[in-house]
Amino acid sequence: MADEIPTVADGAVEERFVETVEGLPTDPEHVKARRRRGLGLTAWLALGWLAVVALMAIIGPYLPLPERDVSCAREGPAAGHPLGCDQRGNDNLTLVVEGTRPTITLAVAVIAGAMILGGIAGLVAGYFRGRTDTALTNVLNIMLALPQLVLAMAIVRFMGQTFWNVALALVIVATPLLGRITRANTLTFSEREFVLAAKTLGAKHGRVMVREILPNVLPAMFSIALLAIAIVIVAEGGLAILNVGLTETSWGTLIAENRGQLRRNPWPVIVPVTVIFFTVLAFNYLGDVVRERFDVRESAL
Amino acid sequence: MSWRYVGRRLVQLVVVLLIVTFFSFMLINLLPGDPVDNLCTGVCDQEQEAQIREELNLDEGVVQRYFDWLGGILTGDFGRYYDSGVQVSQVLESALPVSLQLVIYTQIVALVIAIPMGVLTAYRAGTVFDRSSNATAFGFLALPNYVLAFYLISIFALGLAWFPPGGYVYLSDNPIEHFKSMFLPVMALAAGQVAVYMRLLRSDMIQTLQEDYITMAKAKGMPPRRVLFRHALRPSSLTLLTVAGLNVGTLIGGAVIIEVLFELPGMGTQIFLTINNNEYVALQSYIAIIGVAYVLINFSIDFTYSLVDPRIRHG
Amino acid sequence: MSRQRRRKLIEVPSTPHMGQPGAGPLLDVDGVRTSFDTARGRVKAVDGVTFRLERGKTLGIVGESGSGKSVLSRTIMGLLPSTATREGTVRFEGRDISDLSAEGYRDLYGTEMSMVFQDPMTSLNPVLRIGRQITESLRYHLDMDKREANETALALLDAVKIPEPAKRIRSYPHELSGGMRQRVVIAVALACGPKLLFADEPTTALDVTVQAQILDLLAEQQRERFMAMILITHDLGVVAGRADEIAVMYAGRIVEKAPTNVLFSDTRMPYTEALMKAIPKVSQPSHTRLDAIGGRPPDLINPPAGCAFSPRCPYAQERCRAEPPPLSESTRVAGHYFACFYPLGHDRPADTSPVTPEPTSGGAR
Numbered sequence: 003m004a005d006e007i008p009t010v011a012d013g014a015v016e017e018r019f020v021e022t023v024e025g026l027p028t029d030p031e032h033v034k035a036r037r038r039r040g041l042g043l044t045a046w047l048a049l050g051w052l053a054v055v056a057l058m059a060i061i062g063p064y065l066p067l068p069e070r071d072v073s074c075a076r077e078g079p080a081a082g083h084p085l086g087c088d089q090r091g092n093d094n095l096t097l098v099v100e101g102t103r104p105t106i107t108l109a110v111a112v113i114a115g116a117m118i119l120g121g122i123a124g125l126v127a128g129y130f131r132g133r134t135d136t137a138l139t140n141v142l143n144i145m146l147a148l149p150q151l152v153l154a155m156a157i158v159r160f161m162g163q164t165f166w167n168v169a170l171a172l173v174i175v176a177t178p179l180l181g182r183i184t185r186a187n188t189l190t191f192s193e194r195e196f197v198l199a200a201k202t203l204g205a206k207h208g209r210v211m212v213r214e215i216l217p218n219v220l221p222a223m224f225s226i227a228l229l230a231i232a233i234v235i236v237a238e239g240g241l242a243i244l245n246v247g248l249t250e251t252s253w254g255t256l257i258a259e260n261r262g263q264l265r266r267n268p269w270p271v272i273v274p275v276t277v278i279f280f281t282v283l284a285f286n287y288l289g290d291v292v293r294e295r296f297d298v299r300e301s302a303l
Numbered sequence: 304m305s306w307r308y309v310g311r312r313l314v315q316l317v318v319v320l321l322i323v324t325f326f327s328f329m330l331i332n333l334l335p336g337d338p339v340d341n342l343c344t345g346v347c348d349q350e351q352e353a354q355i356r357e358e359l360n361l362d363e364g365v366v367q368r369y370f371d372w373l374g375g376i377l378t379g380d381f382g383r384y385y386d387s388g389v390q391v392s393q394v395l396e397s398a399l400p401v402s403l404q405l406v407i408y409t410q411i412v413a414l415v416i417a418i419p420m421g422v423l424t425a426y427r428a429g430t431v432f433d434r435s436s437n438a439t440a441f442g443f444l445a446l447p448n449y450v451l452a453f454y455l456i457s458i459f460a461l462g463l464a465w466f467p468p469g470g471y472v473y474l475s476d477n478p479i480e481h482f483k484s485m486f487l488p489v490m491a492l493a494a495g496q497v498a499v500y501m502r503l504l505r506s507d508m509i510q511t512l513q514e515d516y517i518t519m520a521k522a523k524g525m526p527p528r529r530v531l532f533r534h535a536l537r538p539s540s541l542t543l544l545t546v547a548g549l550n551v552g553t554l555i556g557g558a559v560i561i562e563v564l565f566e567l568p569g570m571g572t573q574i575f576l577t578i579n580n581n582e583y584v585a586l587q588s589y590i591a592i593i594g595v596a597y598v599l600i601n602f603s604i605d606f607t608y609s610l611v612d613p614r615i616r617h618g
Numbered sequence: 619m620s621r622q623r624r625r626k627l628i629e630v631p632s633t634p635h636m637g638q639p640g641a642g643p644l645l646d647v648d649g650v651r652t653s654f655d656t657a658r659g660r661v662k663a664v665d666g667v668t669f670r671l672e673r674g675k676t677l678g679i680v681g682e683s684g685s686g687k688s689v690l691s692r693t694i695m696g697l698l699p700s701t702a703t704r705e706g707t708v709r710f711e712g713r714d715i716s717d718l719s720a721e722g723y724r725d726l727y728g729t730e731m732s733m734v735f736q737d738p739m740t741s742l743n744p745v746l747r748i749g750r751q752i753t754e755s756l757r758y759h760l761d762m763d764k765r766e767a768n769e770t771a772l773a774l775l776d777a778v779k780i781p782e783p784a785k786r787i788r789s790y791p792h793e794l795s796g797g798m799r800q801r802v803v804i805a806v807a808l809a810c811g812p813k814l815l816f817a818d819e820p821t822t823a824l825d826v827t828v829q830a831q832i833l834d835l836l837a838e839q840q841r842e843r844f845m846a847m848i849l850i851t852h853d854l855g856v857v858a859g860r861a862d863e864i865a866v867m868y869a870g871r872i873v874e875k876a877p878t879n880v881l882f883s884d885t886r887m888p889y890t891e892a893l894m895k896a897i898p899k900v901s902q903p904s905h906t907r908l909d910a911i912g913g914r915p916p917d918l919i920n921p922p923a924g925c926a927f928s929p930r931c932p933y934a935q936e937r938c939r940a941e942p943p944p945l946s947e948s949t950r951v952a953g954h955y956f957a958c959f960y961p962l963g964h965d966r967p968a969d970t971s972p973v974t975p976e977p978t979s980g981g982a983r
Contacts, residue, residue, distance in 0.1 A: 147323050147601075148330075149556025149593045152574055156330055156586070159578050236447040240560050243449065244575055257453075261564070265468070268457045275450045286445040515740035522697060522735075523755045523806065524727030527720075537745045 045291050048284035055281055058102040067096040079269070086269035088260055094273040097256055101274065104165070104252040109234040111169050113227050116176035121223060123177070124184025125211050129192050139185070142178045150175045151240060158246040168241065168248055172234055183226050187219040221296035228289035232282040239278055253278055312609075316602050323598055324376070327591040328369050331583040355385070359584070376591065382584035384577075391585045394573060395592075401471060402569035405562070406554045408489045410547055413496035420497070421504025421543075422531050428509055437505075440498035449560050452491040456564075460487060469566035488565040492558060496550065500543055507539035514538075545604060552600035556593045642712055644846050645671040645694070645814060650706030651870075652686075652693045659919040663689040665870035667706075668945075673813065674844040676837075678857030678878070680893065681867035684915045687850045690867070691816045695733060696723040710814070728755045732812040734836075736819040738799035742791040742806075748775075749787035752806050759810045774805040778835060797828035801835065808839060814846045821856065833860055854890075855897045858882070863953075866890050869916040869926035872945060876954040884951065886961035888931045925958070933960055 041049075074087035085094040127138040145153075157171035191197065192215060200214045241247035242254030243261065253274045260270035359368070375382070381391035424433045443451075460468035466487050472480040511517065512535055520534045555570075562571030570589060577586040652664040664686040671677050681687045692698055694708050696718060708716045715726065735741040742751060752774060753767035762770065768787070775783035778801040791799055800820060807815060817836060821829035837860055840847050849857055857864055858878070865875040866887060874887040885891050892911045913930035916922065922929060924939040931938065937959050948954040 144319070144322050144326060147319070147594050147597050148326060148590060149559075149597070151559055152556055152578075152590055152593070153330075155559075155574070155578050156590075160333070232445070236450075239447065240449060243560055244563060245579055257449075261453075264453070264456060265461055268453075268461065271453055272457060275453050279446060279450050282447060283442065283445045286441070290441075515735055515737060516743040518697060519733075519735055519741045519803075519806070520743070522695065522727055522733045524724045524729070524759060525754065526724065529758075534743055534746070538743070 041291065044287060048287045051280055051284045052288070055102060055106065055277075055284075058099045059106040060103075062099045062102050065099065067093065067099060085273050086267070088270035089263055089267065094270055097251065097270070098253065098274050098277050101252045101254075101256050104248055104250050105235060105238055105254065108165065108169055108172070108238055108248065108252070109231045112172040112176055112234045113231050115169070115173040116180045116230065117223060117227055119173065120177040120180030120182075121184050121219075123181040124186075125188050125215065125219070127181070128185040128188025129207070129211055129215065131189075131192075135185070138181070142181055145174075145178045151237070154237065154241060155244055155246045158241065163246065163249055165248060165250070168238070168246075171241075172237055175237070176230055176234065180223065180226060180230065184219060184223055187222045188215055191215050191218045221292065225289045225292035225296070228285050228292060232285035232289070235278060235285075236282060239274075308609075312602075312606060316598070319598055319602075320595055323594040324373060324591045325369055327587055327594055328372055329365070330590065331587045332365060332368075372587070376588065381588040384582050384585055386580060386582065391588050394585070395570075395588075398568060398570050398573050401567055402555065402558065402562070402571060404474075404485065405488060405492070405558055405567065405569060406551055408485055409492040409496065409554065410551060412489055413493040413500055414547060416493070417497045417500035418504060418536075418540075418543075421501045422508060422536060424501065425505045425508030425512060426527070426531055428505070437502070440501050442498075443494045444498040446494060448491050448495060449564060451494055452487070452561060452564050455487045455491055469564070471565075471567045484565075484567075488561050488567060491565075492554070492561055500547065503546060504539060504543045507542055508535060511535045511539040545608070548604045549601060552597040555596055643670040644673045644711060646707075646709035646712075647694060648707045648709075650690070650693055650704065650708060652689050652698065652702055652704045654702050656919075661918045662870055662921065663918060664693060665921075667867075667870075667872055669865060669872065669875065671814070671846050671848065673846055674840070675863070676840065676847045676849055676861045678849045678851065678861030678864040679867060680851055680854055680857060680864060682852055682911075682915060684869075684918065685867040686870035686918075687852075687867050688818055691733065691818055691848060691850055695727075695731060695816060697733075728759045728810040728812065730812055731814040731816070732807040732810075733816040733818060734800075734803055734807045734820045737823045738796055738803050739791075739823065741803050742799060744791055746790075747787070748789050748791065748794075748802050751802070752787075752809050755806065755809045770809070771805075774809055775802070777808075777839065778802070778805045780805075796824050797831065800824060800828075800832055804832075804835065804839070808843070808845075811843065812845065814848070815840070816848050816850065818850045819852070820849075822851070822853075829856075836860075853897070854893050866893065869921060870918065871926070871957065872955070873927065873958070874956040875945075876951070876956075880951055880954050884954070884963060886948065886954070886956040886963055887927075887958050888933050888962060889927045891962055933962075935960055 074083050074091050074093065079086050083093050083095070085098075087093050088097065123138055123142075127135040154171040154175050157174065158167050161167045161170070197210060197214050200210050205213070235253070238247060238252065239254040239257055242252065242258040245258065247254045247258065249255070256274040257271055260267075264271055363371070372382075379392055381395065383390050384394070420436060424436050427433050456468050460466050466483050467480075468487075470484055472484045474481045517530060517535055520530045525534070558569070559571035559574055561567075562569045563575050566572070570593070574586065574589050576582070577589065647670070648668050650664055650667045651662070654661045654663060667686075667690055669677065679687045679690065689698075693702075693704055696715070698704065704716070706716065707714060710726070710730065715722075718726075742748070749768065749771050752771040753762075753764075756762045756767040756770055757764070771787060772783050775786060780786050780798055780801055786794070786798075791802070794802065800823075804820075815836075820836065821832050824832060833856065836847065836849075839845065849861055851857060854864075861878050863875065863877050864881045865872045866881075866889065867873065868889055874881065874885075874890050876884075881890065882894070885894065889911075896910060911930060916926045916929075922939070924937070924941055925931070925934070925943050928934040928938040943957045943959045945955050945957040948956065
């Protein structure tokens, strides 16, 4: 049987065939898939991991974890130190737990700030359109033309290497991205009837934006926020490697401090790096899940 | 092709370029404190300070200084390093090719892997092969490039010693070593790109494979491989090529970490050094160059699009 | 099958096929059923179709959208998606081609059977030149070299009456008008000299003025090449003067089949009559109301118990709704089949008892 091209096994061709045959629509495959109740196993794993991370961030410093033990220095996994130690004898697991709080706090703070600023900018641009929109978009585009990482580096360097400066730098980088998404979504929604209805009822602009458009835009923003947190965590690591990151122990600084020792003892780097990987993976996956649930039109990526 | 349209686009381009370069310039000058102090950080004497003040025209207003600087750039004077006195243009000559090589190799590798994978997963959409490839792609998408870099270094450079853990060898000196020294950095950067490109192509291919002319090609008796690569690939590759082109612009500025990790003497490393050593004049130039390159690349792609699609041309 | 063996004795595509006399029908379709599994159930697109086609003859298959006519043609050719299930036998030149592998079908395409699709805008690859789309089959199936293939392509473009073929051969599809594109599609289909051509609504997407030209072209090529053709359409007017035999399909089945002149002069199925009434005729005064067929197309997942047309048939009786009428041969005119308990014409119930219980496969005409 001619079961090779163009028979796409996800049913899309079959559906088109049948449509042509009987002129009646059938459910597209992804609609069928979405009716599956609850979350999959992977989603639960992701949530589980993130819960662990959150826990580490909150109660980490108070946990009774192995302390510095000089005899362990530069060793890989051994008894009592399941993930090895760094060159001074600090247990890698302890370090990574300790480093969780600054990293996560940074990520959450940055995303919160960027969502507020970018959200407002995007809503305003998408709602009012016209010249406001053009002006805002142009500013956005110019900011995006400059190399983002370099921008952040420069800001931190110039203003001093403190937690809040790093946060500021990352907010400045993240806001245009979130603003863009919000604007795109606002544009779509502001055309819809319920917005027009609200306006004809005499609602003022602010009210329309907050009451009508915002609730519809939030799911998309939320999924992007999840992805953005992942990006900020990665960025924190990157900035640290480049010596413009946080100063307190964080996932990033662990990598930065220990990468010189990579040859002799890779564990102090591999541990935080792997933790970052899992966390980012979890956020990405959940971001995807949220997007699929709420976004009717699936984008290519 | 209306000349008025072309003229309008060029004017827009120039405006954007001016703004971007202005921003690059301003960035440095927004520094708190006196520029001279920042450059010197305490190691200059009176004479050197005066010299710097003169060089940078610090007596003049910001806007005037910007145009002075811009004039310098356009004539090839990118300033100098204040620590060593080396001209930035000299450093650029050796650093730029390295970064370009990194970017180009990465794109080539990414496309060479992503295109067949995209075609095959589209052809076999819904099968185990497709789902596992997609899952793997997702994994690589989420994998930050330096994370992958550390894994690669630990396993292939330190563990197996197949590749050097860092350093750069010029192509003209020793081709084999050159590629060996570039292999891991390129892999680290390409992994994420492969994932993005593969998914993009797959999506477009799936749509194309449902077109009538593909059924027609089948009905002509053409074998699957020919239909896939000669009939279906070309119409589906537009988005992919556009994104790949745009990515070149993005990669130029985004490879800093990889260059630093692998000790490649490219622009990224220079940026890292200049920021850490307060060499703000050089930094200005680098940021400007990257920004301009990005704008130019985006513009060319946009422009090419409008050439291809008559509807945008007159818009 | 190696390329060498596939090489035909026919060098120039316009040499007609001369089958040995008495070798049996070119195409023998027996009890073919095709269904699809969809989210809402199993759609029976083709529900038991039987017919035969001799070399050089034209069969017109007429039906509304949803009647299964397109699915039927693709079933015979083997162009169905993997989600389709099929039953029944299809024989081509005596060989069973019901369930070949993909490669097996590929050997048939182009050289034995070919298809012209409905929409010339989408049937041609927009990024490949016309010439290339023709020469590709020639080079692949007939092992021609580049020069030979080009010459043959030029000859083909000439045969389908495209002006300035030497210039056009390098054009892209979007540079041609709809009618010209369809001619190119025909050229592609005929390139390797198939014995059977499926024309699936070849003129539906074209201007009325161009339609006749295309149909004439098809008829001419068919005559020159002694090629059999299955002409599929929803418009009885298209097949009126151009088919040797016409089969009317409804809800996946043939409900009437007869030589053309018999079908028009002695229509038995109420559905066919309704189709005819819907054709505008020059003899009618202008602005005459056309009788549309009332009601909705049948549900192919849960077809009605009796005759599929009964909900819409003006002559339907109890029996029609209870049991499906079998396709049976008229006792008056040999070769005229219909599936109706109360057919039109003065012969009422007397001659509707089936000759055989299942769709027959008597003489092709």
